[in-house]
Every structure is written in C-alpha cells, then in structure tokens.
Amino acid sequence: MKRKLTPRGRARRQQILDEAARLFAERGYHPTSVAEIVDTLGVGKGVFYWYFESKEDLFLEILASSSQDLRRLQQAAIGDEPDPLRRIELGIRASLEWFREHRHLFNLSQFAATEPRFAVVLRQNDAVAIDDVTRHLKEAMADGRIPDQDPAMLAHALVGATRHLARTYLYHGDVPVDLVADVAVGFVLGGLLGGTTGGVRGAEPPQAR
Amino acid sequence: MKRKLTPRGRARRQQILDEAARLFAERGYHPTSVAEIVDTLGVGKGVFYWYFESKEDLFLEILASSSQDLRRLQQAAIGDEPDPLRRIELGIRASLEWFREHRHLFNLSQFAATEPRFAVVLRQNDAVAIDDVTRHLKEAMADGRIPDQDPAMLAHALVGATRHLARTYLYHGDVPVDLVADVAVGFVLGGLLGGTTGGVRGAEPPQAR
C-alpha cells in the first residue's frame, strides 16, 4: 500500500493528516467521521482511501509522527549539554514550547490511552520519552547531584507534572510559555532534589524506608 | 424520568453502572455497545433504558459519582489535620489508595477529556479537586512553610505528578501503594519547597547534602 507520491500527492496527504488531527482533537476521534474530514477539505471520499488504509491507520500515523516530532525538538534543544539536570530543564522547556505549538494534539494522546489498539503504540512512544529522562536522572544520581531513588518513577512524576501543567495552562489556559516553564522547572527540580524524605519534614520524623 | 426504585431496582441499576464502567474502561466508551453491557449482565436491552436515559447519561453518572467518591475519601483521610502540608500528604496518600482500588476508572476520565460534551463536566470535577489543594497551599504559604508562588499552578503540578504516577504504577504496573505514595509525596513536597528558583541551581557546583 505504500504509494509513490508526487509532490502534489504528498501535500494532499499532509493536508489530510493536519485536518484530521484538528478535527479529532476538537471533537474526538469517534465523533469525527471520515466524511467530515473529506468534506472539510472539499474533496471526495476516494481521496481519503487513496492516501490512507483506514481511519485507524491515519490516527496511528498522527500519533507516531507527533511523538517523533516532539522528541526531535527535545534533542535539538538539549544538544550536547553536559549537565544532566540542565538537560532535563532544557527538555522541559522545549517540550512546553512544542506543547504550546501543538496544543490541539493533547486530546489525541489522551484518547489513544483509552482504547487498547491505540494504547499499545502510545505506551511505546511514552517509553521512549521516559527512557530519555531516566538516562539523565541516572547520570545525575551517579554524579551525586540528586539523591538516589527509582529513576523511572521520578521520570514519570516529572513527565506527569509537566504535561499536566502544559495541558492546563497552554491548552485550556493561555499563559506565556516561559512562565509555565519556570514553574514546571522549579517544581520538578525541587521534587528531584527533595525526594529523600517520604513525608512532611518536621511534622514528624521522616519514615525511613 | 426520575423513577421510584425498589431495592431490587436500585441493585440492578448499580449493577449496570459497575459493569458499564468496567467495560468502558477496558475497551473504551465507543467500542462498548449498550448491547454488550446488557448481554454481559444477561438481561434484555430494555433494562438499560429503564434505568438510564442514554449511554451518554450513564457515562456522565459514572464520572460524577467517581469524582465524588474520591473526594469523600480524601476528606475523610485529612480529617481535621491542622498542618496544611501534612494535609496535602494525607490527600495524596488517600488518592493513591483510591486510585489503586478503582484503577479501571483511569481511562474513563482520560477519555472524557477528549470529547466536548464530557470534557465540560470533567473540568468541573477537576476544578473542585484543584481548589481543595490550592486552599492548603495558600495556607502553607501564609505560614511561610513554602515559598510564595502561584498556588493554582503548584496544585496542578502536584495533581499531574500524582496522577501520572498512579496511572503508571498502580494501573499499568502493580507496585505497592505505599511505595508509590512515598515517591509521590517526596517529589511533590520537594517540588513545593524548592520552587523558588526557575532553573538549575549550579552552573556553580552542586550543593552537597
């Protein structure tokens, strides 16, 4: 089914990808019909099936390419920065930039998580992101920059906090990225550094584990 | 449409709620048909519409009642604890307990966020949760326990980190709650305390600990 596409064909294909992503994000995957997508573009239904195997296929492609795109940006932003914590900061800031630019995609991955056939690939994509962060964290621990803890867990905490802030303030709200980034970075780095104790300091002696 | 229900009727109704939640969570809202729900219960299709206006209505009810249930548990856990940071810790721990018990519900709110008709109520539910946390944070700031910062943003960071950890380790993984709770609490409290700086401390050498 891989077609050789003319430049014009590639443009068409991208146009469909973009429009579909927009509609899926706005109304949801299921409530958006193939008919609506092609109608919005003012083309016949045949066009859609010329470029994509199926609606599901299209959605998977949107998922994959957006996760790749985000990762590319993160890596470009990190460059060859030697300080692992600084790398994390740069990654967070780059992510937030990307999230702002592609805020409509939030809903897509949210949704993908809720149906098994999509959740699988979503999990793979996420694993890559978590891996990246985990590597930085391990290095920071090795350097003694942050206390030893399960790095994967920290990575998830970090990613969770960042995404949620992004969703709230860049997608639903419209707060300047830098402001969100400052809070995110501050919170996350604080969390990484302070993570030794499992409870409120001082209210009672920290539980040793 | 409010019906007077006999005890038997109430039981049936609850049975449908539970089974539907399970199926929605497992396969997704759209891929789960009303027919499947009633078939699973071994009853006729009419039964569903005797107890619920529509599939959508049922879903909204699941959403609402689960968010209420969670909040009830949080408040019970917090009790009249005077220390605001300790209240947050207790809230996080209670939430994680609840998440473990109701892990299948994760997908439901994930999904709800992706379609406007559901997103509306989801946002309202979430606002309540964020408000609760925000109140504690303000108090902690007034007491000088944590640095001054936008409390709502911190609340979102906190909630995001907690939920993501829960989803990862309680839903997809099967890590003991306490362990996850310790990391979550540590990360969050660290994040709250350390939030003053907007970047990596230390182009200068890392603070020894």
Next chain:
Amino acid sequence: MKRKLTPRGRARRQQILDEAARLFAERGYHPTSVAEIVDTLGVGKGVFYWYFESKEDLFLEILASSSQDLRRLQQAAIGDEPDPLRRIELGIRASLEWFREHRHLFNLSQFAATEPRFAVVLRQNDAVAIDDVTRHLKEAMADGRIPDQDPAMLAHALVGATRHLARTYLYHGDVPVDLVADVAVGFVLGGLLGGTTGGVRGAEPPQAR
C-alpha cells in the same frame, strides 16, 4: 377478555379512553405511547392491559364509540320530522354541535383512514352515516323536492362539505357553531337543489337575482 367491572373499574376504563383519545388527537396515534397514557394518569402499565387487550383495541373502541355517539345525537335531533330536507338540516346542525364538543376527535378518524387495519372499521362507520343521509335524499327526490341524481354521491358531497367546514372553523378556528351551521346548511341545500346542471350556467348572461 370481557371483564365484569365494578363501578370504579368502569370509571377507570373510561378515564383511560378519554385520556388516550385526547393524547392520540393531540400528538397522533403512533407518537403516543402506552407509557405516556398511563403516566399521564399516574398509574402503572398493568392498569392499561387490565382494561384493554392492546393499544390497537383501545383505538378501535374510541372510533366505534364516537361514531355511535354522533349518530345517537343526530337521530335525537331529527326526531320524527317528516320533511326530509328539514331532517338533513337538523342532522347537519346536530353534527356540527357534536363536532364542536368533540373537536379533538377529528384527527382520530383522519388518522384511522390512513392505515388499513383501521380504515376498514372507519369505512363501516361512515357507511352508516352516508346511508342515513341517502335515505333522506331519496325521499326528497321521490317528493320532487330536489332534482334526481345519484343520492349517494350527493350524500358524500354533503358530508364532505360539512365535515371540512367543521374541521376548519370548529377545530382549528373557533367560530360560533350557529354561524358555521348556517353556511353549511345554506351551501348544502343550495347544492342539492341546484345540482341539475353539470356546468356553469351561462355562457349566457348571468341570471340577475
């Protein structure tokens, strides 16, 4: 299925008949569900099926009883009037009175005509009415009061004009019965008397009056 009914039972039964007739007339037969009927009366569904075999059965009974009721009134009005044309006038006036009183029933017979299972009985009812009129007309012709013509056809013309006036001015409009009756009687008697010619009198000059 003929039940022996207590007085209370008979009242209940009539209550259902009345309420159903009202709802059928207002919304149509199909759009009115048995559930709505019993809900309006504030009783359970069992009540309905205690008194009637089926929805269809109920409808047929309404049809039959209203046509009987109308005929009773007509005959009472006519009494033993010897003049056949006068009998027709009295019949028309009585009918219009009845139509005003039971205007909601118009839609029921309209509807009944559109589905075979009901049309059959409707036709029988109508045949009785047409027969009555036809008898008067034959007598009037025999007496030389009106020109000879197919009496059944005249009867239908008469009935059609009367009913349509009733529907328009007593059901949709709210004109005094007497006024409608005067026009109806005038038109109908004129029609009966003038019926000799099959076209416009007067390529020749219009008769001055």
Next chain:
Amino acid sequence: MKRKLTPRGRARRQQILDEAARLFAERGYHPTSVAEIVDTLGVGKGVFYWYFESKEDLFLEILASSSQDLRRLQQAAIGDEPDPLRRIELGIRASLEWFREHRHLFNLSQFAATEPRFAVVLRQNDAVAIDDVTRHLKEAMADGRIPDQDPAMLAHALVGATRHLARTYLYHGDVPVDLVADVAVGFVLGGLLGGTTGGVRGAEPPQAR
C-alpha cells in the same frame, strides 16, 4: 446537505420518492419502515440517507411537491378564463383529474393532518389552495354572480365537498372522472348560488341573522 446530483443520482432520488409515497399511502407512514422502502428498491439502506436527511424529511418533501404539482395543474387548466365561476369549475375538474392520477396520495395528506410536525406544513399548503378559490369567489360576488357571504367559508365548503367526492369515488371507488366532476361542479355551484338562506326554504321562514 444539499448534494450535487448526477443524472443517475436524480433518478434514484425520484425513484425513492415515488416508491416511498406508494408505500406510505398503502400502509401508512409509521408502518412503513425505511428498510422496506429500500428493500423494495433492492438497494442498501445507506442509499436512503444519501438522498434524504430522514424519513420525516422525505415525507415532507412528498407533501410539498404534490401540493405544488396539483396547483400547477389547476392554474394551467384555468388559464386566463375571465369568468370566475367558470374558473372554479375548471379548477374543480382539473383537481379531480389530478386526484384520479394521484389517488394514492390521499392518505398522505390525511395522515399529515394528524401529527403536529406535519400538520403545520399541510396547513400552509392548504392555505394556498383556499386563497386561490377565495379570490375567484370574491370576484364573483363583486360581479353579483353569487350572493355575498364569507368567501373563505364557501371556499372551504367547496374544497371539502370536492375532496370528499374524489376520495370516495376516485380513490375507493372507480367512477369515471367526468361523472364525479359533473356532480361536484353541480353541487358546488348550486351551493354557491343558493347560499342565501340559512335553512330549508319553505319548511319555515329562514332565520335572519
């Protein structure tokens, strides 16, 4: 929803309109399912919804187009006839022709009157027909050809008589149009001319009003 239709598409659409009208007329609107319509045509269910928004929509279109069609014929028959009474006669004769040709449509408007959503448009259609007749009657009154009376009421009486004759002798019976037309025209013109008295001439003095 306006589609651009190819000639083939237009033919299909018309085919559906015709078949549906036939079935609705024969069995009634509700007892005729969309499935039956498309099955009769030997096409898939989707075809129906390609050409019509809904079953209701289709029905409304049948109603509208048939009333337009009838009116077109009436006007063509009347041409520029100067005599208003002659115009009425021509209109009646043309209508009866049309009724014979489209006798199956009788039930449709009968039915339409019984449900509010359809009754509305039916009333509008009817108003046009009554208006046409009313104009002729006013002219005839102005010319002194017929006695002064409420022209709209006469119009309704006329229309009622004509339609009822048509329904009885062209739809249920199978009498030659001309015969029915002669009776109808005779009756109606008689009715118009004789309308001065509100009661039986001679049985007793006419009631003055």
Next chain:
DNA sequence: AATGAATGAGGATTCATTCAT
C-alpha cells in the same frame, strides 16, 4: 387491581469502506 421490572423485536440512523466511472 395494580406496580415496577423486564423483554426483545423492530426502527431510524450512522459510517467506515468499496465500487463504478
């Protein structure tokens, strides 16, 4: 007599996908 509960066939409608042109 009466109720709430249950049944399940049937109905309108949607929609991903395929086809003929």
Next chain:
DNA sequence: AATGAATGAATCCTCATTCAT
C-alpha cells in the same frame, strides 16, 4: 487521482407487551 454512489453491519433507542409480586 478523484468523484458521487452504494453497501450493510452495527448502533442507539423505542415501545407494545408480559411477568412477578
């Protein structure tokens, strides 16, 4: 490459009717 037309399984929902109590 592209279009309008067609397919038909699947979906949500309704409703007359029956049942258990």
